[in-house]
Each structure stands twice: as C-alpha cells, then as structure tokens.
Amino acid sequence: MRYKSLIILLMLIGMAYSQNNVINIYNWSAYTPKSVIKLFTKQTGIHVNYTTYASNEELYEKLKADPSIGYDIIVPSSYFVQRMAKEGMLEKLDLKQLPNLKNINPLLLNKPYDPGNQYSIPYLWGTTSIIVNNKYYDPKTITTWNDLWQQRFYNQLLLNDDMRDVFSIGLAALGYSINTSDPEQIKQAYLKLRQLMPNVKLFSSDGAIPIMLDEDATIGVVYSGDAEQMTKGNKKLRYVYTKSGIIIWIDCMSIPKNAPHLANAYKFINFIMQPKIAKMISMQLGYSSPNITAVHGMPNRIQNNMIMYPPQNILAHGQTEGYLGKATQALYLHYWELLKISG
Amino acid sequence: MMSNRLFKIIAINIIFIWLAVLALLPFIMVVVASFLQQGDENLFNWHLTVINYTQLINPIFLHIFWRSLVVSVITTILCLALGYPFAYILAQLSEKLRLACLFLIIIPFWTSSLIRSYAIITILKTQGLLNQLLLTLHLIHQPLHILYTQYASQVGLVYSLLPFMVLPLYATLEKFDWRLVDAARDLGANRLRAFWQIVVPISAPGIIAGVMLVLLPAMTLFYIPEILGGAKSILLGNLIKNQFLEGQNWPLGSSISIVLTFFMALLIGVYWKFNKNKKQVLI
Amino acid sequence: MNKSLSASYLAFIYVILYLPILVLIVFSFNNSMFSGLWHGATLKWYRELFHDSGLQVIAIHSLIISFLASTVATFIGLLGAVALFKYQFFGKKLLNGVVFIMIVIPDLVLGIAFLILFHALNISLGFWTLLLAHITFCIPFVVVTILSRITGTDKNLFEAAKDLGANDFIVFSKIIVPMLIPGIVAAWLLSFTLSFDDVVISTFVSGPDFQILPLYIFSQVKLGVTPELNALCSVILLLTVVMALIAQMVLKKK
Numbered sequence: 084m085r086y087k088s089l090i091i092l093l094m095l096i097g098m099a100y101s102q103n104n105v106i107n108i109y110n111w112s113a114y115t116p117k118s119v120i121k122l123f124t125k126q127t128g129i130h131v132n133y134t135t136y137a138s139n140e141e142l143y144e145k146l147k148a149d150p151s152i153g154y155d156i157i158v159p160s161s162y163f164v165q166r167m168a169k170e171g172m173l174e175k176l177d178l179k180q181l182p183n184l185k186n187i188n189p190l191l192l193n194k195p196y197d198p199g200n201q202y203s204i205p206y207l208w209g210t211t212s213i214i215v216n217n218k219y220y221d222p223k224t225i226t227t228w229n230d231l232w233q234q235r236f237y238n239q240l241l242l243n244d245d246m247r248d249v250f251s252i253g254l255a256a257l258g259y260s261i262n263t264s265d266p267e268q269i270k271q272a273y274l275k276l277r278q279l280m281p282n283v284k285l286f287s288s289d290g291a292i293p294i295m296l297d298e299d300a301t302i303g304v305v306y307s308g309d310a311e312q313m314t315k316g317n318k319k320l321r322y323v324y325t326k327s328g329i330i331i332w333i334d335c336m337s338i339p340k341n342a343p344h345l346a347n348a349y350k351f352i353n354f355i356m357q358p359k360i361a362k363m364i365s366m367q368l369g370y371s372s373p374n375i376t377a378v379h380g381m382p383n384r385i386q387n388n389m390i391m392y393p394p395q396n397i398l399a400h401g402q403t404e405g406y407l408g409k410a411t412q413a414l415y416l417h418y419w420e421l422l423k424i425s426g
Numbered sequence: 427m428m429s430n431r432l433f434k435i436i437a438i439n440i441i442f443i444w445l446a447v448l449a450l451l452p453f454i455m456v457v458v459a460s461f462l463q464q465g466d467e468n469l470f471n472w473h474l475t476v477i478n479y480t481q482l483i484n485p486i487f488l489h490i491f492w493r494s495l496v497v498s499v500i501t502t503i504l505c506l507a508l509g510y511p512f513a514y515i516l517a518q519l520s521e522k523l524r525l526a527c528l529f530l531i532i533i534p535f536w537t538s539s540l541i542r543s544y545a546i547i548t549i550l551k552t553q554g555l556l557n558q559l560l561l562t563l564h565l566i567h568q569p570l571h572i573l574y575t576q577y578a579s580q581v582g583l584v585y586s587l588l589p590f591m592v593l594p595l596y597a598t599l600e601k602f603d604w605r606l607v608d609a610a611r612d613l614g615a616n617r618l619r620a621f622w623q624i625v626v627p628i629s630a631p632g633i634i635a636g637v638m639l640v641l642l643p644a645m646t647l648f649y650i651p652e653i654l655g656g657a658k659s660i661l662l663g664n665l666i667k668n669q670f671l672e673g674q675n676w677p678l679g680s681s682i683s684i685v686l687t688f689f690m691a692l693l694i695g696v697y698w699k700f701n702k703n704k705k706q707v708l709i
Numbered sequence: 710m711n712k713s714l715s716a717s718y719l720a721f722i723y724v725i726l727y728l729p730i731l732v733l734i735v736f737s738f739n740n741s742m743f744s745g746l747w748h749g750a751t752l753k754w755y756r757e758l759f760h761d762s763g764l765q766v767i768a769i770h771s772l773i774i775s776f777l778a779s780t781v782a783t784f785i786g787l788l789g790a791v792a793l794f795k796y797q798f799f800g801k802k803l804l805n806g807v808v809f810i811m812i813v814i815p816d817l818v819l820g821i822a823f824l825i826l827f828h829a830l831n832i833s834l835g836f837w838t839l840l841l842a843h844i845t846f847c848i849p850f851v852v853v854t855i856l857s858r859i860t861g862t863d864k865n866l867f868e869a870a871k872d873l874g875a876n877d878f879i880v881f882s883k884i885i886v887p888m889l890i891p892g893i894v895a896a897w898l899l900s901f902t903l904s905f906d907d908v909v910i911s912t913f914v915s916g917p918d919f920q921i922l923p924l925y926i927f928s929q930v931k932l933g934v935t936p937e938l939n940a941l942c943s944v945i946l947l948l949t950v951v952m953a954l955i956a957q958m959v960l961k962k963k
Contacts, residue, residue, distance in 0.1 A: 107917035112928030117763065132918045133763075135928035140671035141912055147469060148821065149828040153917050170467045238571075244657045246672055285574040285656025288649075289931045290544070292743040299552050299573060312933075316743055409466060409674065416673045420486055423660040433877035438798055441789030441848070445807045448845040452822030453810055512722050515715045528894070529953055530723060534730045535902045536949045537942045538926045544934040545729035548736060548745045555732065585729070589902065593895040597858040600891045635857035638812060639850065646815035649908075666815050676821070683818045690813045691806075 106347040107132045109142065109154040111334070114207075115355075116367045123354050129347050137289075139163040146172055151341050155348040161333045162247070164203040165196040166406035173202040174338040180349045183356030186376040190398060191333060195262075196405045203335035204352055205373035207365065209307035210393060210401065211248060211330040213323045214314075216301040222321040228256040229327070231304070236282045241294055241303030244286035246419045247404050249276065251330050252304060261330060261402045264411040273418035277425055295320060306332065308370040311390050322390045324397050331401035333373070460680035469676050478681035487665070487682075491689075494662035497576075497651075498644035501583045505591040505640045506633070508584070513595035513632075514625070517602065528596065532589055539586055543653045546585065550578055550654075579655030583644055590639040598632030599625075634697070642690055662686060730946070737939035754940040764925070768945060771905065771922035774836075778843035779900035783893060785844070786851025786900075791885055793852070794859045795867065811849040819846065820913035827914065834916030842914040843907065847900035854899060858892030905949075 108115070112135040120131045136142045139160050145152060150172070159167060167173050178184060184204065191205045213231070215222045219239075224230070231240060231252070242249055251261040253272035263269065284300045291309050294300050296316045305313070310322040336355065338348045354360060361374035362381060371391045372378055378386060386392060407415075460478050463471040516527050534542070549555045550573040557569040572578050602625065610620040626633075648663030660668075662682070669679035737755070741748035758764065793804065811819075823842050824834075832838055870880045886893070908927045915924060922945070929938055 105918075109917065112925070112931060117761075134915065134917055134920045135925065136912070137928045137931050138671070143674075144671060144821065145824065145913060148824045148913075149834065151828075152834060244652065280658075283658065286652075286658060288652050288657060290933045292933045293745045296744045297551060297553055297746050312743060316741070409464070413673050413675065416668060419672075420490075420660055420665070420668065423658065423664075424486060424489055430871075430877045433881065434792070434796055434798075437788040437792040437881075438796065441785050441792065441852075442800065442804060444785055444845070445789075445804065445811075445848065448823075448826070448841060449807050449811050449848075450803075452819065452826050453807070453814065455825060456814070456818055456822050508722065511718055515719055518715075525894075525957070527719070528898075529957075531726065532898045532902060533946070533950055533953075534726045536905060537730065537733065537946050538923060539906050540908070540923075540926060540930055541733060541934060541938060541942045542729050544745075544930070545733040545736070545939075548732050549728065551745055553746055585725075588726070590899070593899050594854050594857045597854055597892040597895045598860075601858065601862075631857040631860045635853045638809075638853060642813045645813075646817075663815060663817075667817055670817055670821060679818065683815055686815070687810055687813045691809065694809070 104128055104347075105130050105132060106155045106344050106351055107134070107153055108156045108351070109134055109136060110156070110158045111135060112137070114158060114334075114368070116364060118367070119355075119360055119363055122360070123351065126354070127347075127350055129350065143167065143172075146339055150339075152339075153341075153343050154339050155342040155344045156351055157337055157339055158206055158334050159203075159337060160404070161194065161196040161203075161335065162404045162406045164335050164337060167337070167339075168197060168202040169406065172340055174340055174342060174345070174348075175201055176204070176338065177349075181353055181356065183353050186356055186358055186361070186374045188373050188375040188378075190395075191373045194333070194403055196333075196403060197335070203337045204356065206334050206336045206355065207308075207368070207370040208331065208333040208373050209371050209391075210324070211243075211251070211304060211306055211332060212310070212325060214295055214303050214305050214310050215321050215323055216295070216298060216317075216319050217321055218298075218319045219301045222323050225302075225323050225325075227325050227327045228252055231282065231302070232256070232279055234282075236302055238282065238284050239301045240279070240282040240284055241291060241300035241305070242283055242286050243291070243304065243306075244288040246415055248304070248330075249286070249422075250415055250419070251402075251404065252276070253279070255325075255327055255330070255402075258327070262405045262407060264407050266414060269411075269414055269418060273422060276422055280422070280425055292316070307390050308368065311369045311388070314390065324389075324393060329393070329397060329401045331398070331403045333403060456680045457684060459677055460684050462677050464675050464677050469674075478677045479685070481678065482681065482685060490660050490662060490665050491686075493659065494645050497580070497583070497661060498641050500580060501587060501644045502591075502637055502641045504580075504584045505588050506636065509588055509591035509595060509636065510633075513592050513599050516592075516596055517599035518604065524600070531592060535586075535589055540649065540653070542586070543582055543650055546578075546582055546654060547573060550581070573654070574656030574658070576655055576659070579651040582650040582654040583647065586647075586650060587640045587644060590643070591636040594635035594639060595629065595632040598629045598635075602628055638694065645686065645690070733939050734943045734946075737936050737943045739936045739939075742935055743933045751936075754936040755944075757937055758940050758944065764941065767920050767925050768922055768941075768948075770836075770919060772948075774839055774843055774921055775901050775904040778840055778847055778904045779897050781840075782844045782847035782900045782904075783851050783897045786848045786896060787855055787886075787889070787893060789848065790852045790855035790859055791881065793856060795864070808849040808852050811846065812853070816846075816907070816909035820910040823910065824913040834914060835919045836916075838914045838916065839911060839919065839921065842910055843904045846907070846910055847903055850899050850903060851896040854896040855889060855892045858889055858895075862888065 106129050108131060110133065115133065120133060123129065124131055142157060142159060143163060178200065181204065187205060191208055192200055197203045213225060215225055250272055253276040254261050254263060254268065257271055257275055259268045259272065287294060291303065291305050292312050295303055295305070295313045307322065314320045314322060336352050338345065342348055356374060358374055358376040358380055361372045361377035365372035365377065366381065378392065459470065461474050461476065463473045463475050465471045516524060519527060552569045552571065552573065560566045561569065606624050607620050610624055611617070615623070646663040646666065648661065648667055651661055666679050666682050669675045669682065738750045738752065739748055740751040793801065827834060827838050866884065867880050870884055875883070906923055908923045911921060911924055915921065926938060
C-alpha cells in the first residue's frame with residue numbers, strides 16, 4: 084500500500100516535470116476555477132502551471148521584454164489582443180483544430196479587434212455600465228452617460244482607475260466613438276471629464292465591490308461581473324444600462340508566439356469551449372459566458388439575469404474597446420495625467 | 427598578512443561583482459534607454475536623442491514632481507517624529523525587552539502591505555471603526571470622510587514606512603553610551619540640551635539612514651496613494667508606472683527615473699555637506 | 710525620560726501598529742465575501758484555506774525565497790558595509806553610488822531592467838531569477854542599516870586586535886560581527902520584510918512555474934479583499950511569528 088502511493092507520488096512529480104505534459108497558463112487571478120483545472124489534468128494528464136497577472140499591461144510588458152518566457156495560454160482583453168496581434172506577439176490560431184468554436188455566441192465573434200478570430204477566442208465577457216444605490220437616487224432618473232454629471236452626485240461617484248474606461252464615458256457622453264483617434268474629440272472628452280471630477284469620489288484600481296456594498300460611494304461605473312456581486316450583497320443597488328450605448332468588454336484566450344506546448348494549448352482552448360466547462364467557469368465566477376450552448380443549459384434565473392445577459396437589442400448597440408496605436412495612446416495618456424492633476 | 431589581503435579582496439569583490447552585474451548593469455541599461463527613441467513596434471529605436479529629457483521641462487511634470495516631494499517630505503517628518511522617540515525609548519530598555527520589542531515592531535509588517543492597506547480602509551471608511559467609535563463617544567455628529575482623501579494616503583504611507591525609520595535609528599542608538607547623558611547632566615546641562623547636543627549628533631548616522639530609507643521609497647510608492655487616496659492625483663510613482671505600462675514609453679519612463687535619481691543624489695549631497703560643516707562647528 | 714510616559718508612548722505606537730493587523734484577523738472570520746462591515750462570525754474561510762493545497766505550495770515558495778534572499782543579502786551587505794567602512798579601495802565611491810541608486814530607483818524600473826537583463830543573459834525566469842533579484846534589492850538596505858551602526862566605532866580596535874596577531878578573518882568573525890549583531894538583526898528583519906512583501910519587482914522576474922505569495926495576493930486583490938485573503942495573511946503571520954520565536958529560542962540556547 085505504501086509503495087503504491089509512493090509510485091503515484093513519483094508519477095505526479097514526473098508529470099510535473101516532464102516537458103511534454105505541461106501547460107503554462109498565465110491568467111488573471113482565480114479566472115479559471117481550480118475545479119476546472121483539476122478536471123483538465125484528469126482528462127488529459129496535462130499538468131497545469133497557473134500563474135497570475137494583475138493587468139493587461141503587466142502581461143504585455145513581460146512578453147515584450149522576454150518573448151521566450153514560456154507561456155502557452157494567456158487571457159488578454161480585447162484591445163490587447165489587437166495590439167499584441169499587430170505586433171506579432173500572438174500565434175495565429177488554426178481554427179480547424181478548435182471544433183468547439185461552434186458553441187460560441189456569434190455576436191461576440193468576428194469583432195473589429197480581431198476579425199475572423201485569427202488570434203483569440205472569447206473566454207468571458209461583460210458590460211461596463213452604471214450602478215446606482217436606490218436608497219439615495221431613483222435609478223429611473225439615470226438613463227444616459229450625461230446624467231453622471233448632475234450636481235447631486237457631488238463626491239459620490241466611483242470610476243475604474245483605467246484610462247480607456249474613463250475616456251469611454253466622456254466620449255460616449257459626447258456621442259463619439261469610444262475608439263476615436265481624432266485629437267479634437269479626445270480633447271473635448273477631456274474637457275468634459277474635467278467637469279465630472281468634482282463628482283468623482285475615487286478611481287478604484289481594485290476592489291470596487293466593497294466600496295459600493297458598504298455605501299462609501301453611492302453611484303459608480305463598474306463591470307457587470309462586479310455589479311452582479313454587488314447587487315447580491317446589497318439589495319439597494321441597481322445596474323442600469325444607458326440608452327446612449329453600452330460598453331462591452333471581452334477577455335480572450337490567446338496563444339503567445341514561441342509557446343513551448345502548442346498542442347496542449349489547443350487542447351486547453353477546446354476543453355474550455357466545452358459547454359459543460361464553460362458553464363462551470365461562468366457560474367462559479369459570476370461573469371457572462373460567450374458559450375451560447377452553455378448559457379442555454381443554465382438555470383432560467385441566470386439566463387434571464389439582465390446584468391449578465393443583456394437583451395439582444397442592447398447588446399447590438401455595444402461598443403468594444405480596440406487598440407488605437409501608440410501615438411493616440413500617448414495622447415490619451417497626456418490628457419489622463421492632466422485630468423488627474425486637476426482633481 | 428597574506429590572509430589579511432585575502433579577506434579584503436574577498437569582502438570587496440563579492441559585493442562589488444554582485445552589484446556590478448545585478449545593479450550597475452541594469453542601471454546603465456536604464457540610462458541608455460533614456461537616450462533612445464520610443465519605437466513603434468519594438469520597445470526602442472536605436473537613435474540617440476535627448477528628447478526624453480527636454481520633454482520633462484513642462485508644467486505637468488514639475489507639478490507632479492513637486493507634489494511627490496511634498497508628500498514624501500511630510501511622510502519622512504512624521505516618521506521621524508513618531509519613530510525617534512520610539513527608537514530612543516526602545517534603546518534604553520533592558521536587553522531582553524529590547525529584542526522582544528524589536529520583534530513586536532516588525533511583526534505587523536510580515537503581512538502583505540496591500541492587505542494591511544485594506545485593513546486601514548476598514549478602519550477609516552464612512553461606516554468604519556473610527557467613525558463608529560467617534561460617533562458613539564459623541565465626539566462627532568457626522569461621519570468623517572477621511573477615506574479617499576490625501577490624508578488617508580498620508581496615513582498609509584507613514585504606517586508602511588515607519589519601520590524603515592525605526593530600525594536604523596534603533597541600530598545607532600542601541601550602542602549609545604547613556605552614561606554620557608548622565609555626565610552632561612552632572613555638568614549642569616538640562617535634559618533637552620543634553621539630548622540635543624549629545625544624543626542627536628551621535629545618532630545622526632541613524633537619522634540620515636532612516637531619512638534615506640523613508641524619503642526615497644516614498645517618492646515612488648504608488649499603490650498606497652492609489653488604494654487609500656482614491657487615485658485622484660498623480661505622484662511620481664504613478665507617472666513612471668503610466669509611462670512604462672500605459673504609454674509603453676520606456677525611454678520617457680527611464681528618463682524620469684534618472685532625473686529622480688540625480689535630484690535625490692543632489693539633495694543628499696547637499697545635506698551631507700551641510701551636516702559636515704555643522705559637525706566641524708560642534709567639534 | 711519619565712518611565713510611565715515612555716511606556717505609554719511605546720504602547721500608543723504599538724496600538725497604532727497593531728490595530729490594522731487586529732482588524733485583518735477579526736475580519737478573517739467575517740461572514741461576508743466582500744463587505745468591509747461586520748456580518749457575523751464564521752470559520753469557513755479557514756476551512757477553504759486548509760483545503761487549498763496550491764496556496765500552501767505558494768506560501769512555502771515565498772518563505773523559502775524570502776529566507777534565502779534576506780540571509781544571503783545580509784551576508785553580502787555585511788561584507789560590503791565592513792569593506793566600505795574599513796578599507797580604501799578603487800571604486801569605493803562607485804560602490805557607494807550604486808547602493809544609493811538602488812534605493813532611489815523605482816521598483817518598477819528596476820523590475821523591468823532585471824527582466825531585460827535576465828533575458829539578455831539567457832536565464833529563464835523562475836526560482837533563480839526571483840532569488841537573485843530579491844537578494845539584489847535587499848543588499849542596499851542591509852548596507853545602509855549596518856553602516857549606520859558601524860560608523861563611529863573605533864577603527865583602532867581592529868588595529869589593536871591585529872597587533873595581537875589576529876588576522877582579518879578572525880577580527881571579522883570574532884570582533885566585528887558580534888559587535889554588529891543588533892545591526893545585523895535589524896538588517897535581516899528589514900530584508901525579510903522587503904522580500905516577503907515585494908510585488909512590483911517580483912512581477913517582472915517571476916516565471917511560469919514558480920508563484921509566490923505577494924503576487925498571488927496582488928492579483929487576488931483585483932477581485933476584492935476576501936476574508937479568505939485575510940485568513941491567509943493571519944495564518945502566515947502566525948507562522949512567521951512562531952518561526953521567529955523558535956529562532957530566538959535556538960539562538961538563546963547557543
């Protein structure tokens with residue numbers, strides 16, 4: 084009995100260190116549930132090294148500085164997929180090897196950031212919109228992005244500490260595309276946002292949930308996944324879709340160039356796209372699944388959850404952040420710094 | 427005699443080689459990077475330029491630099507004011523107590539500074555412990571809004587950097603011969619004078635070390651002001667982070683770091699010079 | 710100074726220092742996933758923690774790295790501080806300068822510079838790069854702390870010992886080190902604290918198969934500070950305290 088467990092242990096160690104049967108996943112923290120990873124190892128015998136990053140920039144920087152770093156799967160957001168693909172940092176996907184792609188919602192495929200999904204497969208997605216505490220304000224009175232500028236929200240507003248997210252609000256309020264590269268429009272958005280600053284209580288870099296939950300801020304612009312958690316924890320919170328168009332974010336699975344375990348990476352992507360697995364991931368994390376077959380297999384209360392699965396007519400008007408090139412990025416950054424200083 | 431030279435050679439070479447490869451070399455790379463152009467797809471273009479430095483002569487940068495300096499100087503003064511008496515008392519305790527107290531001061535810092543900052547949030551938030559306490563004691567009638575202001579970020583900075591002040595101070599004060607103070611008092615010096623003219627000059631190396639270890643990191647710490655201050659302003663740390671991460675402008679990020687380094691070197695150099703003169707006067 | 714005044718000042722500082730820690734520990738029992746307000750007590754976060762074997766591995770990784778890094782850094786930094794104090798040599802100013810630069814240079818810049826350096830030297834990222842980086846960024850703090858202790862000691866002491874026939878190795882191990890013990894302890898503690906908490910540099914020098922605690926915590930915080938994280942930190946705190954106590958007892962026996 085004893086040597087049996089020893090052999091198993093040795094096998095496990097062998098598995099961890101044998102070159103072929105490993106996959107190095109570089110992902111957001113807890114973005115793939117442990118149960119899913121265990122199941123993957125059980126089904127395929129592939130040992131998973133799961134390490135984490137905290138921002139797209141971090142991921143990009145690391146791959147850029149050391150292209151042979153050895154990750155097999157990464158999960159960048161849409162605009163970083165576009166940028167990394169443009170700079171030749173991603174492996175072109177052979178979609179024939181990914182039969183489970185048929186399960187993915189066509190509304191989330193073939194987006195401008197990655198036409199034809201040559202480099203990325205949606206992993207999870209969501210929206211960015213307004214959360215309101217109805218103890219203080221009537222949610223019905225907030226219908227457009229412009230409403231955030233009202234004086235009654237003085238020092239009450241929570242925004243994400245993310246340059247593009249914040250500028251999207253300014254641009255959308257002015258009716259411009261959130262992916263504009265027009266310097267004049269960007270400047271106008273900056274001037275508009277400056278007027279919003281008195282209302283801003285904080286830019287939250289992480290942990291927006293407790294701030295809304297404990298009512299340190301009473302109105303905010305947050306991600307739908309967070310909103311789902313917030314509304315569960317504080318019954319007075321309402322997630323509102325603006326009429327002036329919503330913002331959609333998509334986090335994608337990609338394979339970096341020079342991935343040492345390419346075959347395993349394909350196996351992993353295919354595995355994730357199984358409806359059963361996609362359902363596990365989405366249900367455990369509370370983020371929306373792009374896997375339409377999986378969604379149809381979920382309980383009704385989730386399928387009809389307006390926060391996680393907004394109706395088609397709202398979804399169709401959504402914009403997704405794309406990459407704008409270094410010069411435009413620098414311009415945004417310039418105004419972002421000006422904005423922060425003015426606060 | 428041979429072994430004496432051997433010791434010298436070993437001692438010098440180990441640290442020299444180590445720092446040459448792992449510190450000087452990276453630093454030289456940063457210096458070089460600061461004179462390159464930002465590349466479009468690659469990180470750099472191999473064209474020498476000084477644009478990364480001329481670009482810094484603008485009001486935004488100067489404003490941010492000044493604000494960061496003010497914040498770090500305040501942090502340092504507060505740390506010194508809180509830490510000096512602490513180290514002073516600590517150094518006079520019996521040896522057994524001293525070690526225990528030293529451990530006690532460092533233990534809180536063995537938890538993640540991030541998690542600690544969030545614990546501070548729990549204390550400072552609108553419905554948090556501090557407000558509840560003050561409200562129950564009827565000291566205030568409205569909850570204080572401290573969280574997500576610069577005061578909160580100042581609290582966080584002082585809290586996080588205090589041991590960097592206390593430890594060097596303790597290290598110098600610990601070896602201090604307290605009989606000197608007694609002698610001075612016997613000679614008629616009052617307590618304050620004895621302290622000012624004997625203890626302070628002798629602990630000067632500790633003060634300088636502590637000030638360096640607090641002031642310098644405080645200039646570039648970015649996540650405490652972000653978490654506790656609500657990220658409503660930009661400090662130097664954020665600026666550098668933005669250039670490296672958001673703007674992917676490594677040359678500019680590098681040049682800001684270099685300017686910072688030289689400015690700090692200048693500051694410390696001036697201080698040393700000033701201090702030396704003062705010492706000579708004293709002697 | 711007045712004794713009771715001193716004692717109450719010490720107590721005051723300790724209360725401030727420990728208040729957040731206390732809050733952290735108390736909230737590790739909080740029966741709410743995200744809220745920073747009290748929602749009743751539970752032990753479920755600790756249960757989850759003890760079932761998470763991956764996390765235990767990460768914690769052990771972190772302890773190993775920090776212990777090794779602070780020990781090696783203290784050793785090298787001690788030699789460096791002694792050399793800087795005792796000897797005149799070519800490049801002394803440079804050495805001083807590098808130590809200073811290492812303290813001033815923002816972590817982020819250093820981390821990225823390390824990353825490029827390791828890439829240029831063709832060292833793959835993982836345990837060794839983490840260790841090298843951690844040792845390196847701890848050394849200047851050690852040098853400064855020990856130098857502040859050493860300055861003002863009497864150089865003649867060493868000469869006297871030498872005249873009595875002791876060589877430098879003996880002077881170092883029998884005179885200098887014992888004399889510097891408080892400084893060495895302070896430097897080691899500082900290094901361990903720095904290393905155990907470093908996020909920024911580690912981010913850039915860690916590889917695909919060696920995760921450490923601060924990075925785990927940092928990325929986890931993006932999802933909110935859960936009681937599980939508080940529980941994790943409480944347990945780690947308990948562990949380090951116990952280890953420190955054991956170390957102290959062992960040292961005393963010697």
